[in-house]
Amino acid sequence: MRASGSPAAAVAPALLRGLGRVDVVALTLNNVVGAGIFTLPAALAAGAGSWSPAVLLVTVALASAMALCLVEVASRYDVTGGPMVYAGDAFGPLAGFVVGWLMYLSRLAAFGAIAVVMLDYGAGLWPTLEATAVRTTVVALFIGLLAAINLRGVVRGALISNVLTVAKLVPLVLLAVAGLGFGGSKVAPLPAPSGVDGLGGAVLVAFFACMGFEQAAILTGEARHPRQDLPVGILGGLAGAGVLYTLLMVACVRLVPDLAHAPRPLADAAAALVGQRGATAVAVTAIIACAGTLSVWMIGSPRVLYALAAQGDLPGMLAAVHPRWRTPGAAIVTSALLVWLLTVSGTFVYLATFSAVARLLMYASTCAALPVLRRRDGPAPVSIWFGPGWGVLALLCSAAALGTTSGTAVRDVTLAVGLGMAGRSTIRYWSQRSLV
Numbered sequence: 001m002r003a004s005g006s007p008a009a010a011v012a013p014a015l016l017r018g019l020g021r022v023d024v025v026a027l028t029l030n031n032v033v034g035a036g037i038f039t040l041p042a043a044l045a046a047g048a049g050s051w052s053p054a055v056l057l058v059t060v061a062l063a064s065a066m067a068l069c070l071v072e073v074a075s076r077y078d079v080t081g082g083p084m085v086y087a088g089d090a091f092g093p094l095a096g097f098v099v100g101w102l103m104y105l106s107r108l109a110a111f112g113a114i115a116v117v118m119l120d121y122g123a124g125l126w127p128t129l130e131a132t133a134v135r136t137t138v139v140a141l142f143i144g145l146l147a148a149i150n151l152r153g154v155v156r157g158a159l160i161s162n163v164l165t166v167a168k169l170v171p172l173v174l175l176a177v178a179g180l181g182f183g184g185s186k187v188a189p190l191p192a193p194s195g196v197d198g199l200g201g202a203v204l205v206a207f208f209a210c211m212g213f214e215q216a217a218i219l220t221g222e223a224r225h226p227r228q229d230l231p232v233g234i235l236g237g238l239a240g241a242g243v244l245y246t247l248l249m250v251a252c253v254r255l256v257p258d259l260a261h262a263p264r265p266l267a268d269a270a271a272a273l274v275g276q277r278g279a280t281a282v283a284v285t286a287i288i289a290c291a292g293t294l295s296v297w298m299i300g301s302p303r304v305l306y307a308l309a310a311q312g313d314l315p316g317m318l319a320a321v322h323p324r325w326r327t328p329g330a331a332i333v334t335s336a337l338l339v340w341l342l343t344v345s346g347t348f349v350y351l352a353t354f355s356a357v358a359r360l361l362m363y364a365s366t367c368a369a370l371p372v373l374r375r376r377d378g379p380a381p382v383s384i385w386f387g388p389g390w391g392v393l394a395l396l397c398s399a400a401a402l403g404t405t406s407g408t409a410v411r412d413v414t415l416a417v418g419l420g421m422a423g424r425s426t427i428r429y430w431s432q433r434s435l436v
Contacts, residue, residue, distance in 0.1 A: 021229040024216045027296055028237025030165040031212035033244060034293035035117045037172070038266050038286050040209045040245065041252035046260040047202030050190040053249050055199065059206035060242035066394040067213050067238050068384045069367045071231045074217040075382035076373060078226055081307035082218035083366045088311070090369035090376075094421075097313045099365050100304055101420040102358035102413070103218075107301040108335075109355040111294060112342035115139055118290035121283050136344045142291070143343075146298040147336035152325050168289040171281055172244060175266065178273055179251020190253060190260070204356075204401055209245065211359050212293075213238045214366075218300045227381055297339075302331035312431060313424045357409045358416075360398050367394040 019027075044052040073086050084103060088096020119139065123129035129138065193199050216233045220226045248266065252259055255269040262268050266286075270278030306328035309318035322329040370391040374380070384390060 019219060019223045019229075021225070021232055024219075024223060024229045024233025025236050025240075026165045027215050027219070027299070028213055028233050029169065029240055030292045031215040031296045031300075032210060032237060032241040033169065033172070033289065034212065035114045035286070035290050036209040037245065037248065037289070038117075038264070038282075040205065041249050041256070041265040041269075042259055042262045043205040044202050044249065045190055045253070045265075047193070047205065048199055049193045049260075051193050051199070052190065052202065052253065053246060055202050056206050056246055056249055057242075059203055060210060060238075060245065062394070062397045063207060063210035063213070064235070064238060064242075065390045065397070066363045066367060067234050069370045069387070069391050069394055070214060070217055070363075071234055072380045072382055072384045072387055073366050073370050073373060074220060074230050074234075075227055075380050076377070078220055079307075080218065080220060080303050082214055082220065082304075083362045084304065084307060086369045086373075087365040090372045091365075093311070093313075095365065096311070097308065097420070097424055098417055099362050100308045100313070101424075102416065103362055104301060104304045104308070105416055105420075106355040106358035106362075107297055107304070108338055108342055111297050111301070111339040113355075114290050114293055114297075115142075115339070115343045118287055118294070121286040121290070124283055125280070125287075139343050140340055142294075143298075143336050143340050146295055147332050149295075150298050150302070150332050151322065151327055151329055165292055168285055168292050169244070171285045172248065172266075172289075175270055175273070175278075175282070176244060176247035176251050179255050179269055180247065182273060206245075207401055208356050210238065210241065211356075211363075212296075214362070215296060215300050218303055231382055298332070298335070302328055302335040305335060306331040312428060315427060357402060357413050360401055361413070364395055364398040367391040367398070 041052075044056060048055040070083075074082070077085055077089075079085055081100065082103075084096050084100030086096075087099040119129055119135050122138075128134050193202075213234050216223070216230055216237070220230065223229055248269075252262075252265045252269050255272040256262050256265055259265060264279075264282075267279040267282040270282045272278075305314065305318055308314045309316060309331070318331050318334060319328070320330040321327065368391065371388040374383075374387065
């Protein structure tokens with residue numbers, strides 16, 4: 001596996017390789033199955049109508065094409081950073097920085113949005129969380145706890161992620177299976193799709209719910225056996241999420257009247273099965289799901305910041321590794337402070353408008369890197385059948401999804417890239433001056 005394609009490779013061995021195969025699968029599942037599943041059935045029903053299950057299956061298949069490209073490209077590397085490293089090696093350092101910068105900013109926005117969803121669900125059970133001071137304190141304590149756990153080591157962070165993955169998947173699986181077995185027959189069938197625009201919007205919503213499978217690739221530098229474990233973790237985690245999504249979609253179709261307008265479709269499905277206790281259980285599961293996704297974020301996203309700093313694109317202090325625990329301590333603390341500010345201030349809304357676009361561009365860069373690396377370096381250690389074809393298909397799907405976004409999102413991405421490049425140029429200029 002390549003360890004020299006990026007300057008970050010020089011420091012990657014300082015991180016502890018403690019993640020096993022189970023950790024990689026759990027991290028992928030935890031990152032993909034997040035807050036989105038609690039609104040996905042209603043959003044799909046509103047746009048795709050009776051075609052919702054089929055649209056979901058097609059979207060999972062398209063996401064799988066991107067995941068296949070990621071598996072092949074990731075098998076060439078054993079360093080922390082994931083898609084930003086691949087882009088830098090295939091297309092040059094500037095491309096690597098742009099991908100890494102967008103990865104990090106999109107994750108900041110996602111963390112803030114998910115944290116607010118978690119607090120909102122919590123407020124439904126504990127009304128005191130409606131108070132601003134209480135919310136600010138609770139989110140500070142939660143983020144601080146995640147940061148402290150991850151400062152002590154990636155294995156501890158992965159263990160918490162594994163526990164939360166099980167805690168949120170068990171009730172969701174039970175709801176999916178119960179819905180299939182005990183679904184009512186009095187629920188009116190879904191209407192026909194609401195036109196081409198409705199179908200396009202439904203595909204986009206479903207695709208967003210499938211994002212996050214790149215998490216394991218970002219942590220390659222801390223996996224014990226990345227070449228063997230990443231393909232199983234990435235593809236297995238995405239496949240598990242796809243099956244769960246499909247079962248929950250079918251259950252909601254069978255249980256929830258007027259699914260397209262249901263604000264809490266999974267809670268409504270649970271209430272139809274076992275009454276208010278079921279709705280409460282789903283609310284608790286939503287809180288756990290959000291907490292689980294945020295725990296994965298605190299593992300992966302600081303590593304992106306660490307890798308950017310390690311290759312000289314951000315201040316070098318952010319690449320510092322804790323001498324005892326061998327974790328990117330400065331990047332973890334900085335990330336915790338930033339997401340706390342975004343969550344309590346509400347400024348995450350601005351970043352959230354381009355979060356999905358940034359993630360699509362990141363996937364597209366990896367798909368584009370596949371044929372470039374094959375041509376330059378030969379077959380990958382894990383070579384997928386018809387690899388370039390999957391890459392082209394994934395790029396076309398990315399372009400189609402981006403075509404449904406608003407001009408505002410494109411403006412936001414452009415602004416973020418410009419600011420990041422200006423900061424990078426300044427840091428590199430002063431670094432060169434200090435060497436003279």
